[in-house]
Amino acid sequence: MKIDNEDTFKSHLQKGINLFLGAGFSVEAKGTFEDKPTAMPVGDGLRKEILKTFSRDENSRMLLPQLCQIISKTQRDELNDFLRKRFSVVEFSNLYGNLERINLKAIFTTNIDDLIFKIFGESQKYYVNDISLRGPSIVGSSAIDYIALHGSVIHPPSEGFDFSPIEIASSFERDKDKWFGYIGRVQQTPTLYWGYSIADAGVLQALAKETVSGRERAPAWVTLRAEDDEDIEYYSALGFQIIIAETNDLLRYIGQIKVEKAAVSPRRLIDKRFSEYLIPAVDKVPVRTLAEFYLGAEPTWYDIFLGGLHKTKHFSVAQNSIAGGNNCLLIGAAVTGKSTLLRLLANSISDLGQPLFIEELTSEKAKLLRKAIDAEGVKVVAIVDNAADAWEAIAILGASDNVQIVAAERDYIFDSVAHRFPRGKFEIFDVSGLSRLDVQAILDKIPSGVQRQFSKKFRDPLRADVDPTFFEVLDSSIAGHLLADRFIEALKELKLEAPEKHDLLLLSCYLYSCRVPTSVDVASSFLSNVVGDPGEVYKLLVSMSSLLSPYEGSFAETEQAFFVPRSRSVAEAVMKRVGSIDLRRLLIQFHSEVSPTKIPRYDIFRRMAYDANLTSRAFPKWEDGLDFYEKCFDRDDSHSFKQQGAIYLSRKKQYSLAFKWVDDAMAIAGRQVASVKNTYAVIMFNANYDKPASLREVLTTLDESMQILQKCYTEDLRKVYHAKVFADQSVKYANKFPDSPRALEYLDQASTWLNAELRSRQGDRAINQLLRDLKSKRRNLTHQNGSSR
Structure with a gap:
């Protein structure tokens, strides 16, 4: 075993290092092939296994990306099922546990297996933060940011895997900010490339290039299994230092690294x-x-x-x-x-x-x-x-x-x-x-x-x-202006005097209204076409200290600076009151310039980022709003995203398109379909509510909507969510068809459900208000029907 500049390498293992993993890293783990535990494939192994599994000519000269491309055209689900089973780890060497001894910052991988999650599954020191699901970790030394370049078996089945250079290139074109962010990480933090062969050099060569304003790249080491002069010459030319070692040898070496011993004391x-x-x-x-x-x-x-x-x-x-x-x-x-x-x-x-x-x-x-x-x-x-x-x-x-x-x-x-x-x-x-x-x-x-x-x-x-x-x-x-008023006034002034600050303040309000702080990374990407230097962006954020505060959500060390408006309620008030032109420009610029992989807690952000209440103001013309949602779908293909698009189109009275989007949402949702059915029922109700009551199909469709909501309530666990929508529609139904025998039935059913929920939610104001509305409508309806008789 040989290590170039070993003392420097050992120092970085202790102070902080990225891992960049290829197939050779996983050789001491097993997945399932032909129903038995089998070592993870390396080199040409996976291609041969696919040829055998799918009964193709075992002498085929097709490369793995080409083979996957062809099979996926006719047997995509079968191929994905095979890959998920093959790369779900069932056994792995205890030596991998030695990775806990080093200071890990991030793990990049071109593997699709779940080995890293299995290694740290029982860890008391680290947890793995998959940035494609959560966004980058906000604070703390316990998180290891995990970046699966080709996808992962732990990701939803709908996401698939990217094997070919074409798919990777397409991913780059869709989200350049993501890839520049990845490159920035390996430029700033020492990185160990582990498990690659000369055949994989294309990926490493692309990442080895200096792409950020001539900044010197952080030290990088690459592992080679054997001392081959040509391989060493090639990787050295790319700027890598060389380690000659088998995977288990390097794992044993890491097991000898000195680690700080924690003092034993309560808490x-x-x-x-x-x-x-x-x-x-x-x-x-x-x-x-x-x-x-x-x-x-x-x-x-x-x-x-x-x-x-x-x-x-x-x-x-x-x-x-x-x-x-x-x-x-x-x-x-x-x-x-x-x-x-x-x-x-x-x-x-x-x-x-x-x-x-x-x-x-x-x-x-x-x-x-x-x-x-x-x-x-x-x-x-x-x-x-x-x-x-x-x-x-x-x-x-x-x-x-x-x-x-x-x-x-x-x-x-x-x-x-x-x-x-x-x-x-x-x-x-x-x-x-x-x-x-x-x-x-x-x-x-x-x-x-x-x-x-x-x-x-x-x-x-x-x-x-x-x-x-x-x-x-x-x-x-309160005398004078509340904070929300001060923010609106500040936005007006900054728009004239300092447009970059105006945009950053509005950005911070948008992100905080979606429950995430603003990082310098996100702000820099957002202003990349105006302010190129992240240091200048940081200075702009700091200079607005009367409006923005350092994020105090936690007190752990972090290498990233975060900022938030003075309160979430202020941020929400700004988003409700800012002009539609500024709001539209914010949304378009943000979702075209900032990668989801840079947004901290993206899983939280996405729930409110595309909310129809926001987009209805930002895009008064439905064609513009539809264009926005269609472009964003490349980045967020969740059922909740499709749901919000459907709600937006419904509010713009584009009901045919709205039904198409909500149908798409139901197809994606699978077992979570009840919440989407709720949206479907609401759209159906609203699409027909304003039509003349004399049309027979109007009453029929409103009844169908109410029956869908009834089914949602009985079949789904989100009782209060469905009960409130049902109660609101019951009142509207009674207004539209006071003579319908079902009007009273719906009002009584809604009251029964809400009273049941109120027993476990002491003093719930929203439920009590709905119950008052139902009671008032029932009293009026009874009086009206009694008078008519």
């Missing part, structure tokens, strides 16, 4: 690897005026520690639930104090367990965190904001006897995932409404400098029985 594992979730010390938090909080900024730990914020009745109810050992969920409308309440609870329950305040957590990281908690045997209260984004992670943590869950989510978002939080395991509280005592206490706490001399009325006379929300109290009592 050490959590403190060290998950410090981003710890409650900070009071002397470590930034100081600010309390007026910022009351003007609409998100709460900070300084507000919690020293702000003397009022603890509402909901605080006592939640604290009591936690003290009783229960998992609890706090739901409510926007700006109702959920995040503030979570922080107040986190600061008051240390005697019940170690509080961890979690704003971002993937299921992969949750597995690692749970291992650390269980290893230490410490009782933890995991306090999780944005519960819908983290339901998988919450389920993983909640399965531990050492973890108690306290979470929060907006009520309308929670509806779609309520079935993920079993009623027997969670107490659910609506924290939207404030009692009269709470209202007065909050008014007394508002600093005099921002308090109105005479408050506006915040009670709606038509909803006198509904308690006011925190936002309504503030809106009626």
Whole structure:
């Protein structure tokens, strides 16, 4: 075994290195071939196995990409099934576990197997973050970003695999920003290319080129199995340093690398690897005026520690639930104090367990965190904001006897995932409404400098029985402009004085309204045609400190800087109020310039990024909106994306196209089809609602829509989601056909379902409002029908 510049190589293994893996890396693992465990194919092995499996001429001279191309034309599903079975690892050498000893930054691979996921499946140090599913990791040294260049067996079957140079080139053309991002990673961080032969040199040659403003490439090593002079000369010419070693030899070598020994003390594992979730010390938090909080900024730990914020009745109810050992969920409308309440609870329950305040957590990281908690045997209260984004992670943590869950989510978002939080395991509280005592206490706490001399009325006379929300109290009592107004004014000024800052501020609001922060990487790609240097983009972001803040979602070390507007509610208000021309330009520029692989937590971002509420404003002309959705489908081929396109087209009254898109969504959704059927029913209802009631088919189609929703409710776990849509349509149906015998049936059925949901969702304002609407409509309908008789 020989290693060029071995001491330097060893240093990078300890300080941080990428792996770039080819077929030779997986030789000590086995998949399944002809129904028995068989070593992973290398060289020409896979081509020969495919020829045999698909009964083709075993003397064929066709190359692997050509062979796959031909077979996929007639037997695509069979080929994909073969590849998935062949490259799903069933056995692997224990030597691969030595990889935990080195400091891994990212793993690139041209393999499609799941070996890396199997290696780190039981790790207590690392979790694998597949950026094609999650986007790049935001913070923390525990994440290994995983980049499968040809696809992976763990990806959805619809994605397939890219084997041929044509497919790779096509991928590059569709998303150049992604590939430049990959190249940037290997230029900045030392990389070990492992498992390649001279036949694979094309991929390495493409990545070896210096493509970013003449920047010197970080050191790179390539492994060769034998000391071949021509191979060494070729790779040296590409700038690689050489390692001569078999895979198992190199794994044994890594097993001898010295690693830092963790001190054994209570909570050490959590403190060290998950410090981003710890409650900070009071002397470590930034100081600010309390007026910022009351003007609409998100709460900070300084507000919690020293702000003397009022603890509402909901605080006592939640604290009591936690003290009783229960998992609890706090739901409510926007700006109702959920995040503030979570922080107040986190600061008051240390005697019940170690509080961890979690704003971002993937299921992969949750597995690692749970291992650390269980290893230490410490009782933890995991306090999780944005519960819908983290339901998988919450389920993983909640399965531990050492973890108690306290979470929060907006009520309308929670509806779609309520079935993920079993009623027997969670107490659910609506924290939207404030009692009269709470209202007065909050008014007394508002600093005099921002308090109105005479408050506006915040009670709606038509909803006198509904308690006011925190936002309504503030809106009626704050003098001067709230933060949302200041942002709109700032956008107008920046558009004239500093267009790049205007675009960055609008970008940050868009991303934060989709629940992700703005990274310098994303901002640089977004402004790539205007500002070429990432350093200048960073300076622009920092210069807007009165509007943007460093992301405080966690406190772990990160090499990437992130920024967010002062609050999510402000970001959402900006997206609702910004002009349609600016909004359209933002969406087109963003989705053409920024790769999904650069967006942190892309799985969260995608849920709201293409929302029909947004695109309906951005694209008043349906032809423009359709063009936008069609272009974006190359990057997001999910059923939820097709759903939003269908909703957009429906709102533009392009019902034929809307039905086509929702049909496509149902075909993609598979087992998740119930939510798409709900959309189908709504589109059907709206397409026919405005037609003359005298047309017989109108009543028939509205009944069909209602029956689809009934079936969705009975067959799907998302009960409240379907019940609310059904209730809303029941009222509209009764308005349209008050004489129909089914009008009362629908109203009564909706009331029954909503009352059933209300029993497990104490004080849910949205459900109560719908029940009031149903009751009012039923009373009017009964009176109207009685009078007519």
